[in-house]
Amino acid sequence: MKRVLSSAVMMMMAFTLLLSAxxxxxxxxxxxxxxxxxxxxxxxxxxxxxxxxxxxxxxxxxxxxxxxxxxxxxxxxxxxxxxxxxxxxxxxxxxxxxxxxxxxxxxxxxxxxxxxxxxxxxxxxxxxxxxxxxxxxxxxxxxxxxxxxxxxxxxxxxxxxxNIVAVMYNKDIFEKYSLKEPATWAEMLQTAETLKSNKVTPFAFGSKDGWIMSLTQGAIGPSGYGGSAFAAQLESGEKKFTDPAYVKSIQLMKDLTPYFPDKFTGIGADDMRTLFVTGQAAMYVMGDFDAAVVRSQNPDLKFDVFAVPPQEAGGQPTVTSYxxxxxxxxxxxxxxxxxxxxxxxxxxxxxxxxxxxxxxxxxxxxxxxxxxxxxxxxxELANTISTPYIILKSFNQGNPTSKATLENAMQGLYLDKNTVDQVAAELQTNVDTWFKP
Known part of the structure; x- marks a missing residue:
């Protein structure tokens, strides 16, 4: 979809950001x-x-x-x-x-x-x-x-x-606690609960690095808003980021908080990987680009990957690609x-x-x-159930960019400075400054 800025001045503002951010x-x-x-x-x-x-x-x-x-x-x-x-x-x-x-x-x-x-x-x-x-x-x-x-x-x-983003998991840990790849969101939460009760950190995650916020939300979010069809409606302007479906996608991210590591707001991308590589965390929402790094750091680690599960049984699981x-x-x-x-x-x-x-x-x-x-x-997953990394693909403009706005707002969410609704509202307010369907 073509997106046109309201004036040449707005275009120069967007480029100025690109050269400074x-x-x-x-x-x-x-x-x-x-x-x-x-x-x-x-x-x-x-x-x-x-x-x-x-x-x-x-x-x-x-x-x-x-x-x-x-x-x-x-x-x-x-x-x-x-x-x-x-x-x-x-x-x-x-x-x-x-x-x-x-x-x-x-x-x-x-x-x-x-x-x-x-x-x-x-x-x-x-x-x-x-x-x-x-x-x-x-x-x-x-x-x-x-x-x-x-x-x-x-x-x-x-x-x-x-790049394709999905959920890596430690096969040995899953086997130890008789866990299987979850088919629904509820099953994934139950898996996380089982791991937590056995003193295993369910998700290797940290909110220190902004790009992790948008990448993880880009992978988890489609389970809440439904994937490519809703993303296309965002691009056409038919839907907004304050739509209940998108708000739900942010709520899903917030709902995972009990299953993150202690003091996760101070954990960056490298530390996330370390938690997974060393077996301290059982699941890791990350792209295929990190698989070789994980394997190089621990050649003996047995790990696999599953798509982000849908909300209901029979729904469409998704992976995010770009x-x-x-x-x-x-x-x-x-x-x-x-x-x-x-x-x-x-x-x-x-x-x-x-x-x-x-x-x-x-x-x-x-x-x-x-x-x-x-x-x-x-x-193989991307060939059949891929959905776009929508905030990067179509909304990485503005001053500051809408992508950066989402990242900052979500960091605030995990610091209890923002609510889920405030994150969505802040994002839409930014989008409105430059986006013309």
Whole structure:
């Protein structure tokens, strides 16, 4: 659905936020390297292709350095004269570091672009090179490309990965207490009650990091409001965030409070994972992108995943999916043509398969097989019962963004500073400042 701001002034306000705020999701080059790529490309592109050049790739995925070295090595088999340095920055600092570099004419040549509004805003402002018509771009569906496509249809990035959020669980703990994957919301609460009565923390959860608020609500919420159909009504303006169905989705999050760890308001994403990895918590609402990290930290951990259960028996369980960023080219890079060669490589099945195998993640490239069984199960669930991460996909705009507003309001909810109704009202008030169906 197209969303149009009420005026050009409002659009500039939204972009100003993008250049000042640090959106959170999962990981920019160092200040010393951020000044690379400051001039327009040379006229003789063919001569450039023969010369040895060094490009820098910025990312928020600090944990993926070894894998990107393998991907780049594969790229270099065809393009040995194009050296690429993978230079990630901590995920919570990436947006600020990148945006500051871009504003001053620097930044990496190849950029891991945040999905949807955050990345598209950089493109429409002229910081990202348009790649509409890039060889291989037609590999992807329109829905996948939408994560990096501007309002006028200009494409700014090659999709990087598909993220799917569901509930991981410790199989040994479930077996110990004769528990099974819950088929309804009530069964999941009963499972949590059984775990709690046996002094096992039911959910590895913390409200310290804002992005965890929106991600978890994006996964749990559809059980309350019904999934994709209601999300489409939000996008069309037919429904509001103050609708009883959406309010119920926030109430579900509040209802889980008794099953969170002690002092959970001070627990961040890394500590959440640690609770699950060490067997202190039995369930973990998280994306497939974290499965490989969990396994690397505890190779002996036996864990599986289930979809968020529906409210009633016979209802539709859901998993939440979205595009996790794109590969883009800095419009100010002096080696844009060479950078585009890597983007073309990222559209191929060869790249997609290597990415999926090495990362244990779901590639957006069609036809790529997922080797890791748990991630394959995530992908299978997404193929049949996926619903959009609606606050990220369609409502990550405004000043502050509606996504950030939800995150802050929910943190207040868990600190008993907000009620469920106040969270919904605050979110809708923010949406009303910019959203025009």
């Amino acid at each position: 640090c959106g959170k999701s999962n990981n920019s080059p160092s200040d010393a390297n951020a000044s690379k790529g400051t001039n327009a490309p040379t006229a003789n592109t063919e001569k450039q292709a023969e010369e040895k050049v060094t490009l820098q790739m910025g990312s928020w995925r600090t944990e993926d350095k070894a894998v990107y070295e393998k991907l780049i090595a594969e790229f270099n088999k065809k393009y040995p004269n194009i050296k690429i340095e993978f230079a990630p920055t901590k995920n919570t600092e990436y947006n600020t570091v990148l945006n500051t570099a871009l504003q001053t004419g620097g930044g990496p040549d190849i950029i891991h672009l945040r999905p949807y509004a955050a990345g598209i805003g950089l493109g429409t402002a002229g910081y990202i090179e348009p790649i509409t018509g890039l060889a291989g771009l037609d590999t992807f569906s329109k829905d996948v490309l939408a994560a990096a496509t501007g309002p006028d249809g200009t494409v700014y990035g090659v999709p990087m990965a598909l 595009v996790d960023g794109s590969y883009a080219v800095n419009a100010n890079s002096k080696h844009k043509e060479e950078a585009k060669k890597f983007l073309e490589f990222a559209t191929t099945k060869e790249f997609g398969q290597l990415f999926s195998t090495e990362m244990n993640r779901v590639s957006p490239v069609p036809g790529v097989e997922v080797a890791e069984p748990l991630v394959a199960k995530y992908a």
